[in-house]
Structures are given as structure tokens and as C-alpha cells.
Amino acid sequence: xxxxxxxxxxxxxxxxxxxxxxxxxxxxxxxxxxxxxxxxxxxxxxxxxxxxxxxxxxxxxxxxxxxxxxxxxxxxxxxxxxxxxxxxxxxxxxxxxxxxxxxxxxxxxxxxxxxxxxxxxxxxxxxxxxxxxxxxxxxxxxxxxxxxxxxxxxxxxxxxxxxxxx
Amino acid sequence: xxxxxxxxxxxxxxxxxxxxxxxxxxxxxxxxxxxxxxxxxxxxxxxxxxxxxxxxxxxxxxxxxxxxxxxxxxxxxxxxxxxxxxxxxxxxxxxxxxxxxxxxxxxxxxxxxxxxxxxxxxxxxxxxxxxxxxxxxxxxxxxxxxxxxxxxxxxxxxxxxxxxxxxxxxxxxxxxxxxxxxxxxxxxxxxxxxxxxxxxxxxxxxxxxxxxxxxxxxxxxxxxxxxxxxxxxxxxxxxxxxxxxxxxxxxxxxxxxxxxxxxxxxxxxxxxxxxxxxxxxxxxxxxxxxxxxx
Numbered sequence: 001x002x003x004x005x006x007x008x009x010x011x012x013x014x015x016x017x018x019x020x021x022x023x024x025x026x027x028x029x030x031x032x033x034x035x036x037x038x039x040x041x042x043x044x045x046x047x048x049x050x051x052x053x054x055x056x057x058x059x060x061x062x063x064x065x066x067x068x069x070x071x072x073x074x075x076x077x078x079x080x081x082x083x084x085x086x087x088x089x090x091x092x093x094x095x096x097x098x099x100x101x102x103x104x105x106x107x108x109x110x111x112x113x114x115x116x117x118x119x120x121x122x123x124x125x126x127x128x129x130x131x132x133x134x135x136x137x138x139x140x141x142x143x144x145x146x147x148x149x150x151x152x153x154x155x156x157x158x159x160x161x162x163x164x165x166x
Numbered sequence: 167x168x169x170x171x172x173x174x175x176x177x178x179x180x181x182x183x184x185x186x187x188x189x190x191x192x193x194x195x196x197x198x199x200x201x202x203x204x205x206x207x208x209x210x211x212x213x214x215x216x217x218x219x220x221x222x223x224x225x226x227x228x229x230x231x232x233x234x235x236x237x238x239x240x241x242x243x244x245x246x247x248x249x250x251x252x253x254x255x256x257x258x259x260x261x262x263x264x265x266x267x268x269x270x271x272x273x274x275x276x277x278x279x280x281x282x283x284x285x286x287x288x289x290x291x292x293x294x295x296x297x298x299x300x301x302x303x304x305x306x307x308x309x310x311x312x313x314x315x316x317x318x319x320x321x322x323x324x325x326x327x328x329x330x331x332x333x334x335x336x337x338x339x340x341x342x343x344x345x346x347x348x349x350x351x352x353x354x355x356x357x358x359x360x361x362x363x364x365x366x367x368x369x370x371x372x373x374x375x376x377x378x379x380x381x382x383x384x385x386x387x388x389x390x391x392x393x394x395x396x397x398x399x400x401x402x403x404x405x406x407x408x409x410x411x412x413x414x415x416x417x418x419x420x421x422x423x424x425x426x427x428x429x430x431x432x433x434x435x436x437x438x439x440x441x442x443x444x445x446x447x448x449x450x451x452x453x454x455x456x457x458x459x460x
Contacts, residue, residue, distance in 0.1 A: 029365025067298045071183075071186075071188040114297060124344060129363070129365070134365060
């Protein structure tokens with residue numbers, strides 16, 4: 001319950017910012033996705049468990065606001081958290097390169113999975129157009145968004161690490 | 167111990183869980199939750215939208231200063247063009263006066279087809295996801311909105327209401343790939359279907375090969391199918407795609423509405439979409455003609 005109280009406001013803020021401000025950052029048919037980048041960043045800053053929890057809380061809110069069937073974004077966001085957590089230890093030494101690579105790769109994976117789910121639900125999905133004109137531009141925008149957000153997040157992570165060091 | 171045994175099944179459980187959610191959503195089980203969510207989010211979304219517009223104005227001012235010289239040159243050229251257009255507008259003003267007279271006539275005779283009014287709604291945000299082109303507006307069923315109602319601005323067609331909550335609604339834009347609107351060209355009266363495309367301008371499809379359409383023609387709704395009223399401007403033809411081997415020709419259409427700068431929209435509450443049964447008791451029912459006073 002306490003966890004929900006922590007992550008619900010964070011999810012609400014991310015989803016609201018996405019719908020009102022960040023969603024306006026467009027390239028061809030793609031949008032920057034603050035929720036996806038937020039989940040990936042949280043895994044980097046606070047660990048995989050936090051990312052999974054944020055994904056679980058934010059996904060239904062995201063779907064409701066985006067006009068998508070509720071539940072569609074859950075798996076893509078969980079996969080984003082999983083991918084972010086997988087590379088966290090092995091590749092984090094690469095510093096800025098890894099989060100940017102993660103944002104790009106996770107967007108491609110999450111976008112493809114979202115389209116697959118929508119197709120399963122009977123939506124008419126123009127695969128080639130969607131992948132080429134929506135998912136790929138979104139991946140570039142999310143990489144840029146990650147570049148912008150990573151530096152303050154990294155500062156926060158280091159600051160937190162220093163404050164917990166005896 | 168128990169957790170470890172469950173671990174291999176976790177991805178499967180998550181997958182099943184997500185699809186259970188999606189199936190429940192198709193039954194409308196989440197509608198009350200979505201209504202509450204929309205109500206809770208409304209003030210925050212409004213505040214954020216206001217903030218975005220304020221910041222947008224500031225950056226716009228800075229850009230304007232940088233391009234002031236260029237704009238001055240452009241404006242001089244514009245003045246010359248506007249002088250010519252002004253003469254044309256004088257002609258249109260006369261036509262407008264006639265149309266206004268028609269409008270007053272319609273107001274004086276409420277039993278005729280033009281009924282009710284339009285509601286100005288504020289767009290709360292663009293759709294959060296790029297996979298569906300929607301806007302959210304801050305009017306809902308409490309304000310008389312119903313699914314299927316056409317949404318316009320003074321510049322033309324925006325789309326139609328696809329989901330209604332008590333204090334908000336979702337509007338599917340005509341640029342969405344799932345959107346299809348029966349249209350025709352204004353001058354040549356060529357019929358077709360305007361379909362949204364991903365990341366590209368909408369395309370007018372199924373135009374008969376015999377139709378002579380030209381770049382620059384205005385595209386309006388045809389009223390066929392009863393989804394939209396006839397005569398709403400949807401866009402302008404910017405390219406004609408004609409191939410004699412194909413049974414139909416196509417036209418790329420530039421919408422007259424700038425969807426990136428939408429702030430206010432109008433919802434046509436007096437237009438019941440096709441298939442919707444309007445009972446005589448509803449407020450949309452035409453009022454009887456006023457009895458002439460002796």
C-alpha cells in the first residue's frame with residue numbers, strides 16, 4: 001500500500017506530462033515517450049524492482065489517457081524495465097552510451113510489442129508504416145529525451161550513493 | 167521458497183495478466199475507473215497545458231525577434247497580395263450577408279434542420295501514445311456530448327468523439343489511420359474517402375478515374391453514411407495520384423486544421439450520427455414552429 005502511495009503520484013505526473021507537454025515533441029508520426037524513458041531511468045537510478053513497480057502502476061493510467069485498451073502498455077513497460085535492469089550491471093560502465101542505447105532499443109522492443117498486442121486485439125495495424133514512421137522516430141526522440149534526463153538522474157544517483165556512504 | 171518456484175512462470179503470469187486486463191477493458195469493466203481517472207486528472211492536465219502554452223509563447227517571442235527582418239520582407243509581399251484578395255473579399259462579404267440572412271431565417275424557424283448549438287471545448291492534451299491520434303477535451307456527457315459527434319474548428323474538420331466520460335471526452339482525429347470520412351471535392355464534386363495515414367498527410371481514396379480533380383481544390387465532407395454533416399471543410403488537395411491501371415485515383419490532402427496547435431474545438435451536439443436513435447423526448451428534438459401572433 002505504501003509502495004502504491006509512492007509510485008501512484010509519480011506515475012500520474014509522468015502520464016500527465018506525457019499527454020500535455022512531452023507528447024508534443026514529434027518526429028514524423030513518432031512521439032517522445034516520457035513514461036517509457038521514466039521507467040528505464042528509474043531502473044538505472046533505483047533498481048529493477050522500482051522500475052517494475054512504476055511500470056505496473058503507470059501502464060493502466062497511460063492506456064486510459066492514450067485511448068488504448070487498458071493493459072496494452074503493461075508488457076512493453078515491463079520489458080523496458082527488464083532490459084534496463086539486464087544491462088545495468090554489465091554495461092553501466094559505459095555511462096552515457098548505455099542509457100541512450102537502452103532508450104533506443106527499448107522503444108523498438110516496446111513499440112513492436114504494442115503493435116503486436118493491438119493486432120491480437122483486432123486493431124488494423126499497418127506494420128511497415130507504424131514501424132518506419134512511428135516506432136523508429138519515437139526511438140530517436142526517446143534517445144534524445146534520455147540524453148536530456150539522464151544527466152540529472154545520474155547526479156541524483158551519485159548524490160544518493162554519497163549520502164548513503166558511511 | 168514458494169517465490170522461487172513461481173519465478174519461471176512469472177513472464178507467463180504477466181502475459182496472461184495483461185491480456186486479462188485487455189479483455190476486461192473490452193467489456194467496459196474499467197469505464198468507472200477511467201471516469202474517476204479523467205475527473206482526477208482534469209485540473210492537473212489543465213494546469214500543465216496552461217504552463218506549456220505560456221512557455222510556448224515565450225519561446226515564440228524569441229524566435230519572432232530572430233526572424234523579424236525576414237518577416238518584414240515577407241509582409242511587404244503579403245500586403246500586395248492582400249490588396250488583390252481584399253477586392254475578392256468584398257465580393258465574398260456580399261455573399262456572407264446573404265448567408266447570414268439564411269442563418270437568421272434558420273434561427274427564427276427552429277423546426278427546420280439547423281438545430282441546437284455548438285460547444286466550445288478545450289483540448290487537454292494530445293494523445294499520450296503515438297499509436298492512436300486522439301485529443302482529449304474537457305467536456306463530457308454532463309455537457310451533452312455523445313459518442314460519434316463531429317468535432318470541428320473554425321478552420322474545418324477535426325474528427326469525431328469516440329469515448330465520452332462525465333467531464334471529458336476523447337476525439338479521434340481525422341489523421342488517425344483508423345479514421346475514414348466520406349468526402350468530396352468542392353468544385354468538381356468528385357466523391358471519395360479521406361483516410362488518415364501514419365506520419366503522412368491524409369489521403370483521399372476511391373476517387374473515380376473519370377473525375378477531374380486539381381491541386382488546390384477544397385475537400386469537404388459529403389454527408390454520405392451520416393457520420394458527418396455535409397459541407398464541412400476537411401482540407402485541400404496538394405497532390406493527385408493517378409494511375410490508369412488502378413480502378414480509382416487518389417489525392418493527398420492537407421488538412422485545413424493545424425492539429426499541432428489545437429487549443430479550442432467545437433463539438434456539434436446537434437448532429438446525431440447515423441445509427442443513433444434520437445428519441446422525441448430528448449432536448450435535441452426540434453421545437454414546434456412559433457404560433458403566429460394575431
